[in-house]
Amino acid sequence: MKNLKTHFLTGLIxxxxxxxxxxxxxxxxxxxxxxVIDLVTLTFTPQGGGAAIVATATDPDGEGVLDFETTDIELxxxxxxxxxxxxxxxxxxxxxxxxxxxxxxEHMFFFSFTTDIFSDPAGNGNRDNRADAVxxxxxxxxxxxxxxxTTWTTSDVASSNGDFRVILKHQPDIKSATSTAADGETDIDxxxxxxxxx
Amino acid sequence: xxxxxxxPNMKLGICFLALIFFSLGFAQNACDREITGQVLDIxxxxxxxxxxxxxxxxxxxxxxxxxGHFTIKNVCDDEVDLEVRFLGYKTAIHHHDFHHSSPVIxxxxxxxxxxxxxxxxxxNAHELKTLEPKNISINASDRSGSTAADLLAKSSGVSTLKTxxxxxxxxxxxLHSNRVLIINNGVRHAYQAWGNEHAPEIDPSxxxxxxxxxxxxxxxxxxxxxxxxxxxxxxxPAYNQPISGGVGMGYQTNGRSIxxxxxxxxxxxxHAWQVSINGTKQGDLKAPDYFLxxxxxxxxxxxxxxxxxxxxxxxDFYASHFQQELGLLRGSINGNLTDLANAIGATVPNETxxxxxxxxxxxxxxxxxxxxxxKFAIFVGEQQFDVQYAYQRNERREFDVRRGTxxxxxxxxxxxxxxxxxxxxxxxSRGNFAGTFGFQAFYQDNDNIPGTNTIPFVPNxxxxxxxxxxxxxxxxxNTTYEAGIRYDFLNMNVRGRDSSNDIxxxxxxxxxxxxxxxxxxxxxxxxxxxxxxxxxxxxxxxGELFSFGRHQIRYEYGIWRYNLPPGGISTSSIFxxxxxxxxxxxxxxxxxxQKTTFELxxxxxxxxxxxxxxxxxxxxxxxxxxxxxYFLYDQTTALYYGADLDIRKKWNDQTEAELKASYVYAExxxxxxxxxxxxxxxxxxxxxxxxxxxxxxxxxxxxxxxNHAPPVIDAAQFLDSENVTFDQAVIFDFLAPPASFFLLxxxxxxxxxxxxxxxxxxxxxxxxxxxxxxxxxxxxxxxxTNFKIFLSYSF
Numbered sequence: 001m002k003n004l005k006t007h008f009l010t011g012l013i014x015x016x017x018x019x020x021x022x023x024x025x026x027x028x029x030x031x032x033x034x035x036v037i038d039l040v041t042l043t044f045t046p047q048g049g050g051a052a053i054v055a056t057a058t059d060p061d062g063e064g065v066l067d068f069e070t071t072d073i074e075l076x077x078x079x080x081x082x083x084x085x086x087x088x089x090x091x092x093x094x095x096x097x098x099x100x101x102x103x104x105x106e107h108m109f110f111f112s113f114t115t116d117i118f119s120d121p122a123g124n125g126n127r128d129n130r131a132d133a134v135x136x137x138x139x140x141x142x143x144x145x146x147x148x149x150t151t152w153t154t155s156d157v158a159s160s161n162g163d164f165r166v167i168l169k170h171q172p173d174i175k176s177a178t179s180t181a182a183d184g185e186t187d188i189d190x191x192x193x194x195x196x197x198x
Numbered sequence: 199x200x201x202x203x204x205x206p207n208m209k210l211g212i213c214f215l216a217l218i219f220f221s222l223g224f225a226q227n228a229c230d231r232e233i234t235g236q237v238l239d240i241x242x243x244x245x246x247x248x249x250x251x252x253x254x255x256x257x258x259x260x261x262x263x264x265x266g267h268f269t270i271k272n273v274c275d276d277e278v279d280l281e282v283r284f285l286g287y288k289t290a291i292h293h294h295d296f297h298h299s300s301p302v303i304x305x306x307x308x309x310x311x312x313x314x315x316x317x318x319x320x321x322n323a324h325e326l327k328t329l330e331p332k333n334i335s336i337n338a339s340d341r342s343g344s345t346a347a348d349l350l351a352k353s354s355g356v357s358t359l360k361t362x363x364x365x366x367x368x369x370x371x372x373l374h375s376n377r378v379l380i381i382n383n384g385v386r387h388a389y390q391a392w393g394n395e396h397a398p399e400i401d402p403s404x405x406x407x408x409x410x411x412x413x414x415x416x417x418x419x420x421x422x423x424x425x426x427x428x429x430x431x432x433x434x435p436a437y438n439q440p441i442s443g444g445v446g447m448g449y450q451t452n453g454r455s456i457x458x459x460x461x462x463x464x465x466x467x468x469h470a471w472q473v474s475i476n477g478t479k480q481g482d483l484k485a486p487d488y489f490l491x492x493x494x495x496x497x498x499x500x501x502x503x504x505x506x507x508x509x510x511x512x513x514d515f516y517a518s519h520f521q522q523e524l525g526l527l528r529g530s531i532n533g534n535l536t537d538l539a540n541a542i543g544a545t546v547p548n549e550t551x552x553x554x555x556x557x558x559x560x561x562x563x564x565x566x567x568x569x570x571x572x573k574f575a576i577f578v579g580e581q582q583f584d585v586q587y588a589y590q591r592n593e594r595r596e597f598d599v600r601r602g603t604x605x606x607x608x609x610x611x612x613x614x615x616x617x618x619x620x621x622x623x624x625x626x627s628r629g630n631f632a633g634t635f636g637f638q639a640f641y642q643d644n645d646n647i648p649g650t651n652t653i654p655f656v657p658n659x660x661x662x663x664x665x666x667x668x669x670x671x672x673x674x675x676n677t678t679y680e681a682g683i684r685y686d687f688l689n690m691n692v693r694g695r696d697s698s699n700d701i702x703x704x705x706x707x708x709x710x711x712x713x714x715x716x717x718x719x720x721x722x723x724x725x726x727x728x729x730x731x732x733x734x735x736x737x738x739x740x741g742e743l744f745s746f747g748r749h750q751i752r753y754e755y756g757i758w759r760y761n762l763p764p765g766g767i768s769t770s771s772i773f774x775x776x777x778x779x780x781x782x783x784x785x786x787x788x789x790x791x792q793k794t795t796f797e798l799x800x801x802x803x804x805x806x807x808x809x810x811x812x813x814x815x816x817x818x819x820x821x822x823x824x825x826x827x828y829f830l831y832d833q834t835t836a837l838y839y840g841a842d843l844d845i846r847k848k849w850n851d852q853t854e855a856e857l858k859a860s861y862v863y864a865e866x867x868x869x870x871x872x873x874x875x876x877x878x879x880x881x882x883x884x885x886x887x888x889x890x891x892x893x894x895x896x897x898x899x900x901x902x903x904x905n906h907a908p909p910v911i912d913a914a915q916f917l918d919s920e921n922v923t924f925d926q927a928v929i930f931d932f933l934a935p936p937a938s939f940f941l942l943x944x945x946x947x948x949x950x951x952x953x954x955x956x957x958x959x960x961x962x963x964x965x966x967x968x969x970x971x972x973x974x975x976x977x978x979x980x981x982x983t984n985f986k987i988f989l990s991y992s993f
Contacts, residue, residue: 066819
């Protein structure tokens with residue numbers, strides 16, 4: 001009996017010892033956060049020369065609670081601009097625009113804006129209705145628009161505090177001549193404030 | 199939690215040891231030994247009354263009673279040969295010695311190829327008497343192509359938490375995940391329980407029997423058993439069996455799934471072994487009106503077990519491997535609230551293909567679970583010590599829909615290694631006292647496997663824990679009293695990466711005392727009551743502490759990932775706040791009426807959980823994908839109560855019916871509000887009739903709408919008005935609970951000798967329905983009609 005008692009105690013001590021001794025201390029390896037988009041830049045270049053107008057949207061804290069911050073878009077009346085959109089992961093120094101170009105058959109930008117702030121395209125954009133006018137300058141291999149480059153002509157009436165909303169949809173195996181802003185997953189959905197100035 | 203002082207630990211250890219030796223050396227006199235046991239039908243698991251059990255070459259014997267139990271008194275010898283006879287069944291002979299617990303004799307009828315089998319040890323010994331488990335025996339035809347949780351779901355008080363059709367977790371009395379303890383072949387199943395979309399990796403083909411304990415039996419089984427305990431057991435090898443085996447094959451029309459299983463076993467006088475192998479391949483499932491694209495699955499598993507019997511020691515060995523590739527509904531993926539609103543509004547889930555496919559694309563999960571177990575039952579005089587060591591290796595990889603080459607990389611890649619050591623000791627009955635004492639230890643190592651290209655959602659961690667318990671029961675006349683106590687200590691060491699890839703670390707100790715007390719009273723031969731009050735606890739899980747950012751359709755922040763200073767919320771770093779253990783107290787009673795042809799069981803319960811972890815809405819954040827409401831993990835007080843009803847009526851040997859109903863009500867009693875996803879009232883009837891070699895079964899069921907649900911703020915509301923406001927204390931849901939539904943299932947079985955053919959039809963009316971406890975109820979209907987054919991042959 002004595003023997004058993006010793007055995008039991010030894011067992012208890014050994015198992016206790018095991019538990020406390022085998023703790024390792026490895027932190028997870030640092031990962032390249034390749035999914036993150038923390039900077040979206042809209043560059044409006046006026047046709048016929050002049051300084052480009054730039055508006056940005058930035059993420060102050062990754063997946064934290066702070067809101068994405070946007071700067072206002074300030075355009076001139078009655079001017080035609082070419083809009084280039086660039087997307088970046090500044091944390092990793094990664095240009096995501098290139099990835100979108102490579103996968104242009106799966107991605108498409110949709111736009112919506114305050115009605116008639118542009119003379120061309122007129123209306124309010126193609127988010128609600130795919131057939132509505134937006135002037136895409138680029139196409140994927142299937143002849144469907146992409147939207148990294150678009151052309152915009154402002155109205156001749158000044159306005160302020162309008163909305164300019166840019167939506168990037170990821171539509172693997174779905175993108176077609178009729179796929180809409182309701183199809184696929186949303187990679188980007190940001191609304192900028194737009195002012196059309198005299 | 200403060201640092202744990204050593205004193206109570208040591209004191210308890212001394213008490214524990216004292217109790218052990220209190221009973222050592224106590225021996226029984228010759229000729230007052232008793233042999234008790236039970237005789238059951240091997241096919242149906244039904245008790246066999248009036249079977250004759252005698253000791254060979256003597257006049258001593260007994261006859262089994264209505265419940266199949268027998269007691270042979272005044273036995274003199276230490277070792278005897280028992281002979282069990284019953285007309286129409288094969289006689290069983292079993293060598294019994296007093297080191298072993300009550301034998302259970304499974305009699306095989308003359309008509310089958312099966313041999314009668316004696317199982318000596320209880321598979322899960324030392325259970326609490328006042329929380330008697332409900333036994334659910336599983337037929338090969340049921341488990342073919344199913345999931346482990348669905349096998350259990352026929353039982354009253356149980357429902358399933360689904361993430362589509364392939365990811366299914368059991369819910370017991372409204373609780374699931376970290377609040378229900380799963381024991382697989384005697385080993386606490388270690389998996390990534392923190393995620394609702396992480397199903398336990400239990401191979402349905404390896405499930406022969408399920409035991410369900412609806413009470414809080416933490417004292418016996420360890421932390422997390424707030425809602426209950428589910429014990430899954432694989433088929434066991436048996437001694438004295440010629441080589442035999444079985445092969446089964448199933449096909450299901452819905453998903454065009456094929457499942458096969460093969461098992462072989464052999465038993466010698468002192469050694470027995472069994473091996474089995476199984477596989478399932480399933481393609482896209484179908485709701486009544488559309489395919490559920492990307493809901494295929496592939497499963498493969500095998501197991502090896504053996505047992506060895508010596509005069510003073512029994513050795514059990516079990517090893518199993520189970521791997522799964524589970525497709526998740528393609529239409530369940532959402533980028534933002536607009537996508538969610540579109541998905542909820544869609545008549546057909548987004549990205550549904552109009553054709554069937556076996557392809558499994560993203561999103562999908564890959565899991566591998568390996569279990570190795572070695573168990574010794576050691577007999578020292580009248581004592582029995584069970585010592586069990588187990589090692590589990592659990593891999594989980596989750597593939598999301600991502601950009602480019604990242605599609606081939608898992609977004610979550612975790613490896614969880616767990617060692618467990620269990621020591622149980624049954625002290626010999628002393629007067630009217632009987633009891634069990636035990637010691638449990640586990641060590642767990644969770645690692646993120648590099649290469650996910652995303653900051654790990656959960657940190658690396660190591661958990662070490664030790665628990666000691668004692669349970670004692672006293673029988674006086676028609677009443678048995680039982681009480682038990684347990685102490686647990688848990689250390690958690692955490693290393694993770696915050697959102698800027700900087701390392702954070704934490705080290706924490708948790709400890710808890712738990713209690714149980716109950717009684718069984720037999721009013722008369724027919725009526726008895728069992729009642730038990732038990733406490734249970736768990737420490738916060740890794741998700742509740744460390745969640746950060748987008749998880750499916752919302753943003754979530756774990757308790758240590760946010761702070762609420764007066765100036766507003768901050769999620770900028772790690773805030774290691776004090777958290778209290780979740781502690782539950784559950785009172786459950788079972789009134790049991792047993793007549794010759796009628797049986798009734800009524801089980802009411804009430805469960806109060808303090809420091810209950812839940813998530814509440816807090817605000818809206820504008821992200822690159824648009825606006826999202828975000829949620830914070832918090833603690834409150836929860837109250838669950840309800841009742842289960844089981845009624846069984848037997849008209850004759852051919853015809854019987856069973857009715858099962860379950861109701862649960864749950865409330866956050868601190869904020870006076872309901873929780874999301876509480877199973878609604880459910881009632882089902884099963885009528886079976888046997889005609890010759892055919893068995894017909896009809897199974898209608900009705901599930902109510904959950905009317906006690908949080909208010910709805912639908913996704914469109916967030917989009918339409920820029921400033922949606924909601925009460926930060928009030929839980930809301932994006933969609934109201936689905937309507938009530940009626941389902942009709944039926945089956946026909948033909949069995950002859952060693953051959954079985956079973957044809958099953960599920961959802962025969964092709965009803966379109968959604969379950970409130972399915973996380974995909976936002977996106978798609980549940981399954982339409984499914985016909986299954988299953989064939990098995992025993993050799």
